Amino acid sequence: MADGSGRRRVGPFSVNPLGLGCMSLSHGYGRPPSAAEGEALLRHAFDLGVDFFDTAALYGFGSNESLVGRVLKDHRSRITLCSKGGMAGVQFADGMKRVIDGRPETIRRNCEDSLRRLGTDVIDLYYLHRWDQRVPIEDSVGEMSRLLAAGKVRAIGLSEVSAPVIRRAHAVHPISAVQTEYSLWTRNPEIAVLATCREIGAAFVAFSPLARAFLTNTLHDPTSLPDKDLRRAMPRFAPEAYAANLRLLPPYLELARELDCTPAQLALAWVLAQGEQVVAIPGTSQNAHLQDNMGAGDVRLTPAQLQRLDAMINRHTVVGPRYNPASQADVDTEDFD
Numbered sequence: 397m398a399d400g401s402g403r404r405r406v407g408p409f410s411v412n413p414l415g416l417g418c419m420s421l422s423h424g425y426g427r428p429p430s431a432a433e434g435e436a437l438l439r440h441a442f443d444l445g446v447d448f449f450d451t452a453a454l455y456g457f458g459s460n461e462s463l464v465g466r467v468l469k470d471h472r473s474r475i476t477l478c479s480k481g482g483m484a485g486v487q488f489a490d491g492m493k494r495v496i497d498g499r500p501e502t503i504r505r506n507c508e509d510s511l512r513r514l515g516t517d518v519i520d521l522y523y524l525h526r527w528d529q530r531v532p533i534e535d536s537v538g539e540m541s542r543l544l545a546a547g548k549v550r551a552i553g554l555s556e557v558s559a560p561v562i563r564r565a566h567a568v569h570p571i572s573a574v575q576t577e578y579s580l581w582t583r584n585p586e587i588a589v590l591a592t593c594r595e596i597g598a599a600f601v602a603f604s605p606l607a608r609a610f611l612t613n614t615l616h617d618p619t620s621l622p623d624k625d626l627r628r629a630m631p632r633f634a635p636e637a638y639a640a641n642l643r644l645l646p647p648y649l650e651l652a653r654e655l656d657c658t659p660a661q662l663a664l665a666w667v668l669a670q671g672e673q674v675v676a677i678p679g680t681s682q683n684a685h686l687q688d689n690m691g692a693g694d695v696r697l698t699p700a701q702l703q704r705l706d707a708m709i710n711r712h713t714v715v716g717p718r719y720n721p722a723s724q725a726d727v728d729t730e731d732f733d
Contacts, residue, residue, distance in 0.1 A: 402693070404675055406448070406599040407551035407572025409476045409520060413668050414693055415448030416441045416686075417603055417679035418464055422456025426622030429681045431463065438467040440683050442475070444690045450478045450575075450601070450677045451514075452525055453506050457485030457492050458513050465514035472516060479514065480525035480555060481506030482536060496726060498528030500539035507543050521573055523553035524565075527728050533557075533565050541569035553601070556727040559588035566596050576729055578602035578674075580648075580666055580709040581610060581632070581641070582718055587730040593673055602667050605676040608633075610641065611663035611709075612685075613649060629723070632716035640715040647708050657695045660685070664692035666705050 404413045421434040429437070438449075451464045461479060468475055481503050486495040503524070510519060522543065524536055540552045551572035554565055565571055574593050578585045578600070585600065593600045608627055609615040618633040627633040632641060645659075652662045660678075667676045678689045697705070711732050717724070724731070 404599065404672060406476065406601070406675060407521060407553075409448075409551070411448040411476050411675060412445050412693075413675050414446065414664065414690055415450060415476075415601075415675060415677040416446045417677040418449060418451045418460055419455045420679040420681045421463060422460035424455075424626050424679075425681075426625045428456070433681070434463050435467045437681065437683055437686060438464065441686055442468065442471055444687065446690070447475045448478070448675065448677070449475055450603075452480035452523075453484040453510050454480070454494060454525060458509070461510055461513040465516060469515050476520045477514065477516065478521040478523065478553070479510045479519050480523040480553075481510060482528060483525035484509075496526045496528050498524065498526075498531040498533075498536040500535055503536060503539045504543065507548055511548060518547060519549045521551045521553050522549035523555045523573070523575060524557075525555050526726055527554070527557050527561060529728065533561050534568050537565040537568045537571075544569070553598075556729050557589075558728045558730050559592040561728055562589065562592050562596070562598075566598075571596060571598050573599040573601050573675075575601040575603055575677075577604045577718065578667060578670075579605045579607045579611060579663060580705060581607045581644075581714045583711045584718070584729050584731060587732065589729070590671065590674075594671065598673070600671070600674050602674060602676045603679075605667040606660055606663050606678050606689075611648070611659055613645060613659040616642065629720055630716075630718070631720060632714065632718065634716065637716035644709050644713055648705070651701065651704060651708075655695060655697075655701070657691070658688050660688050661692040661695050662705075664689060665695035665697055666702065668692070669697050669702055 403410045422428050451460045482498045483496045485492045543549045553573035555575040606612050618638045652659050680686050
């Protein structure tokens with residue numbers, strides 16, 4: 397759903413096809429940057445043309461929304477601001493923990509809390525971060541539609557859900573965007589979600605399009621990752637599996653050299669070539685990586701080059717599942733047999 401200017405449609409919004417996933421500015425990949433570093437990166441992203449910013453109530457247990465809202469408030473009318481509810485931090489006696497809760501009253505409270513932290517009176521695109529499978533999707537999306545009717549959100553999205561659930565949700569209220577992981581090494585959306593998005597006119601928002609740094613050729617030893625890095629719990633990053641996956645990179649890097657682009661730019665160009673309804677939100681905490689990523693918009697891949705990439709790295713060549721069993725139980729996305 398391009399609009400003729402190189403920009404792409406996400407519901408009622410026209411955005412740069414390369415947005416910014418803001419999670420890593422607060423948690424996920426070891427020690428996050430300082431507040432000053434995070435602020436500088438967000439400002440740099442805006443200066444480079446990023447106008448699609450993705451945060452969530454969960455990230456940093458609210459601190460990410462506070463950071464994004466504080467830094468971007470002066471540009472509010474020039475950006476599309478996205479956040480997520482239905483999964484947030486809850487204080488227990490032994491500390492703050494992640495809780496998936498899709499009850500209508502919780503979604504409303506999550507949204508009100510997000511609006512306060514973001515310092516805005518409306519969230520442009522509000523996602524259900526995870527489907528709480530104890531609650532009918534119709535109930536969760538029904539409450540989101542009431543938030544839209546009340547002027548608290550402008551469009552509704554879903555994250556990590558299957559095609560049948562997307563259709564059920566869309567029957568309650570039009571779904572503007574579906575977000576899930578997508579890259580050369582994570583192809584699950586190709587089973588049914590991409591086609592369903594095209595069918596209902598929703599944008600597809602690809603998170604982790606760089607395969608959590610694998611496709612950037614910057615992570616060669618996963619045992620060096622910090623203890624709290626979320627990749628330590630992912631089977632593909634276990635030492636034996638990762639050693640096997642690293643053997644996929646030489647032909648990939650050779651194609652990047654042929655195209656005179658960086659590995660990260662090649663990965664992002666592949667994602668954006670998968671359809672005009674696709675938008676990518678790579679995350680980073682480093683300005684140099686941000687600038688590198690934004691150069692992907694200038695990379696054009698021929699059908700033959702796309703075929704080469706598809707043959708190099710795909711669900712048959714990648715070793716290890718995307719998530720461990722506990723994390724996989726929290727998502728509703730289709731998986732390959």
